[in-house]
Amino acid sequence: MPANHGATADYTEKIPNNVNLHEDRRLQRALESWQPNFLNWWQTMGPTLPTRDVYLRTAINVGRDGWAQFGHVAMPEYRWGIFLAERDPGRKVGFGEHKGEPVWDKVPGEYRAELQRLIVIQGDTEPASVEQQRNLGATAPSLYDLRNLFQVNVEEGRHLWAMVYLLHAYFGREGREEAEELLHRNSGSLDSPRILGAFNEETPDWLSFFMFTYFTDRDGKYQLGTLKESAFDPLSRTCEFMLKEEAHHMMVGTTGVDRVVQRTVEVMREHDTDDVAGLGAIPLPVIQKYLNFHYSVSLDLFGGDTSTNVANYYTAGLKGRWLEDRRKDDHKLASDAIMVDALSDDGEIGQTEVSALVGLNTDLRREYISDCQGGVKRWNRILEEGGVRYRLRLPHAAFNRKVGAFAAIEATPDGEKIPAEEWQRRQGEWLPTDVDKTYVRSLMQPVHQRGKIAAWIAPPRNGINGQPFDYDYVHLA
Ligand SMILES: [Fe+2]
Ligand SMILES: [Fe+2]
Numbered sequence: 001m002p003a004n005h006g007a008t009a010d011y012t013e014k015i016p017n018n019v020n021l022h023e024d025r026r027l028q029r030a031l032e033s034w035q036p037n038f039l040n041w042w043q044t045m046g047p048t049l050p051t052r053d054v055y056l057r058t059a060i061n062v063g064r065d066g067w068a069q070f071g072h073v074a075m076p077e078y079r080w081g082i083f084l085a086e087r088d089p090g091r092k093v094g095f096g097e098h099k100g101e102p103v104w105d106k107v108p109g110e111y112r113a114e115l116q117r118l119i120v121i122q123g124d125t126e127p128a129s130v131e132q133q134r135n136l137g138a139t140a141p142s143l144y145d146l147r148n149l150f151q152v153n154v155e156e157g158r159h160l161w162a163m164v165y166l167l168h169a170y171f172g173r174e175g176r177e178e179a180e181e182l183l184h185r186n187s188g189s190l191d192s193p194r195i196l197g198a199f200n201e202e203t204p205d206w207l208s209f210f211m212f213t214y215f216t217d218r219d220g221k222y223q224l225g226t227l228k229e230s231a232f233d234p235l236s237r238t239c240e241f242m243l244k245e246e247a248h249h250m251m252v253g254t255t256g257v258d259r260v261v262q263r264t265v266e267v268m269r270e271h272d273t274d275d276v277a278g279l280g281a282i283p284l285p286v287i288q289k290y291l292n293f294h295y296s297v298s299l300d301l302f303g304g305d306t307s308t309n310v311a312n313y314y315t316a317g318l319k320g321r322w323l324e325d326r327r328k329d330d331h332k333l334a335s336d337a338i339m340v341d342a343l344s345d346d347g348e349i350g351q352t353e354v355s356a357l358v359g360l361n362t363d364l365r366r367e368y369i370s371d372c373q374g375g376v377k378r379w380n381r382i383l384e385e386g387g388v389r390y391r392l393r394l395p396h397a398a399f400n401r402k403v404g405a406f407a408a409i410e411a412t413p414d415g416e417k418i419p420a421e422e423w424q425r426r427q428g429e430w431l432p433t434d435v436d437k438t439y440v441r442s443l444m445q446p447v448h449q450r451g452k453i454a455a456w457i458a459p460p461r462n463g464i465n466g467q468p469f470d471y472d473y474v475h476l477a
Contacts, residue, residue, distance in 0.1 A: 016081030018062060019165070030168050031082075034179055038160070041183045042076065046130055047153055049137030050477035051075060054150045055464065057248070059083050059158065062241055070465045072475070078154045082165045085240035093231040094324050095331035096317040103233040107170045111316055115232055116171050118319060120178050121195055122223060123163030124185060126156045128199035129212070131187035136209055139444035141454035144463060145206070147473035148252045151464075152213065155245045162238045170234065197402060198297040205440050206457075207282060210256030211294035214375055217249040219301045222322055222368045229320025254375055255460060260287060261379045262458040265386030274390070277439055280455040284383075284390045286440065289432045291392060292413060295372065296400035302365040305340040305404045311357035321360065322367040333357050341397055342405045349398050349406065349417055369394070400431065448476060 014032055015021060021028045053072040061067045062085050091103045107115055130153045140146035160182060167175035185192045193200045198219075203212050224246065228239040260282055267281035268274060277283050303310070313319040314333070321327060329336065336356035344350045356363070372394055380391050396415030398406040410423035413430050432440075443456045451470030453459050463469050 016060070016079045017165075018081075018083050019169075021082065024169075027169055030176060031165065034164060034168070034176075037180070037183055038080070038157075038164075039076065041127065042130075042157060045127070045186060046134060046157070047075065047137050047150060048134050049140075049146075051137075051150070052475040052477050054475075055147055055467070055471070055473045056151055056154060057465070059241075059245065062086055067244065075150060075154065078157070080154070080158045080161045082161055083241050084234060084237035087233070087237065091233060091236075093317045094229055095320050096231070096315045097332070098231055098317040099331055101231075103231050103236070105233055107232060111232075111318055112171070114313060114316070114318055115230075115235070116167070116175065116178065118227065118313070119163050119166050119171075119235065120182070122227065123160060123167070123178075123182050124195045125199050125220060126159040126163065127182060128185075128187045128194040128196075129153075129203075129216070130156050131194075132199065132201070132203040132212070133209060136203065136206060139206065139446050140448065141206060141444075141457050142447050142452065142459070142469075143450060143473040144453075144460060144469055144471075145256075145457075146448070147464065148248075149209065150474070152217075152249050152252060155249070158245070159242050162242055166234060166238060196301055198301055201297060204437070205444050206256070207260060207287070207290050207440050208294070210253050210260065211290050212253070213249050214253030214257055215291075215294040215298040215372065216301070217246065217253060218371060219298045219368065221246050221250065222302075222364055222371075225322045226319045226364060229324045231317035254378070256457075257287075257291075257375065257379055258382060259458040259460060260456065261382045261392075262386075263456055265383060265388050266458065268388060269386060280443065282440060282443065282456055284388075284392070286432065286436045288392055289430060289436060290440075291376075292395045292399065293431050295394055297402075299365060299369075299397060300401060300403035302368065303361045303403060305342065305362050305365075306354050306358045307361050308358060310360045311355070314357060314360055322364055338362060340405075343408065347409065347417075349409070349411065349415060365397075369397070395430070400427075448474075 013022065015035065053074045055070060056073045056078060057068045057070050058073065058079055059067060059081060060069050062083050093099050093101050093103055133149060133153060136149055137146055140149065164179040164182065167179045185194050187194050188200045188202065198216055203209050221243065224239040224243050228236050228243065230236045264276055264281045264284060267276045267279050271279055324331065333356040337353050338356045338359035339351045340354050340359045340362040342350055342352035376392050376394055383390055395413035396411060398409065398411035398415050399413050401407050409417050410420055411417050445454065447454045450472055459469050463471055464473065
């Protein structure tokens with residue numbers, strides 16, 4: 001059994017970890033010198049609402065039974081640790097030209113630049129979302145929601161640690177420099193923005209937060225899923241453990257939107273009207289507009305419809321497909337084809353056939369889209385059970401795109417191509433307008449009393465870790 005097999009981290013160490021950090025003094029010192037910079041970043045760019053402590057989950061173990069402990073923690077004292085999933089000593093590369101060879105414990109020189117780039121891009125998203133969400137505590141609809149926000153925040157902080165560990169441990173001086181840069185770029189900054197577009201958008205209200213955790217965190221889940229397949233084993237093991245934490249972020253988004261929809265239905269029925277603006281709930285068409293926005297910017301995160309870089313990453317074994325081992329093909333794809341989104345010669349919305357390797361971004365985006373349908377289905381079930389006829393839906397892939405084939409055109413949520421002037425005139429029908437945003441923001445009055453909840457959202461069905469909804473999840477400062 002390897003020394004770190006399911007080992008519980010030693011919490012007397014400065015940096016809790018299951019990677020035997022104490023055996024590598026140089027690495028340990030390097031990470032210990034990054035740690036104060038991280039804490040400084042957390043203090044200046046992290047949550048702004050002062051708290052005494054928060055009922056948080058802390059990762060302590062990667063084993064199947066009991067990998068986390070719950071307790072009230074002062075957030076700056078949260079133990080951001082380094083955890084890799086257990087090593088599978090017999091693991092083989094599952095795809096690409098190295099398929100069947102043993103996985104790599106070190107970074108092969110020929111793939112160094114590419115692997116570093118993939119890790120930096122993933123790493124950049126983690127602190128970005130904390131920055132985007134930093135002011136939300138001030139308007140939390142309940143202590144339960146406040147606690148979930150902070151849980152997501154500290155875990156995104158831990159995901160930054162996860163990527164920084166890889167950079168420090170495997171990429172030498174350049175890796176250490178990139179680790180510094182991860183703290184210097186900031187969401188929405190004009191001089192040094194975060195790398196990906198959606199991570200420079202604001203998350204100014206809780207409806208945005210729930211849409212973000214549903215749609216944008218879900219993009220993260222799919223990216224991590226492809227990196228989990230990597231032949232570079234430490235990256236694979238890191239991502240596998242991150243996915244475990246990510247499940248909670250998805251839950252926050254899914255049930256958050258559930259509860260908003262639920263409350264709107266209740267108010268509609270109570271007052272026998274569709275017009276719930278002014279009655280303290282969020283109108284369904286406004287929810288649809290927020291959905292349209294977050295979904296379309298999240299589709300952009302998957303990159304171009306075709307990509308030779310991604311084809312090369314796959315062939316090299318750096319980044320696989322979602323659930324690679326469940327795919328029933330040769331896992332090399334050299335002679336396969338896929339239909340991808342494209343404009344026709346006369347500029348109409350259509351598709352074209354490309355080699356499967358070049359279309360891997362499309363493959364991943366489609367997996368994501370079908371997952372997103374699940375949310376829409378459950379929200380529509382709430383509408384149906386509430387006797388409401390309105391239905392939510394995902395807009396067409398051509399709607400509001402800034403990346404990919406459809407970036408060049410404008411389209412309605414139905415996928416009808418429209419001229420730029422019409423888009424200018426009508427986009428307020430489909431994306432949140434200033435009026436919508438101002439209304440949603442006007443509802444965002446903090447409810448920080450135990451067991452109480454804001455009027456625009458229903459309480460959750462279940463509390464956290466078996467605690468009731470009216471538990472003292474957060475003690476404010
Ligand atoms: Fe994350
Ligand atoms: Fe997340």
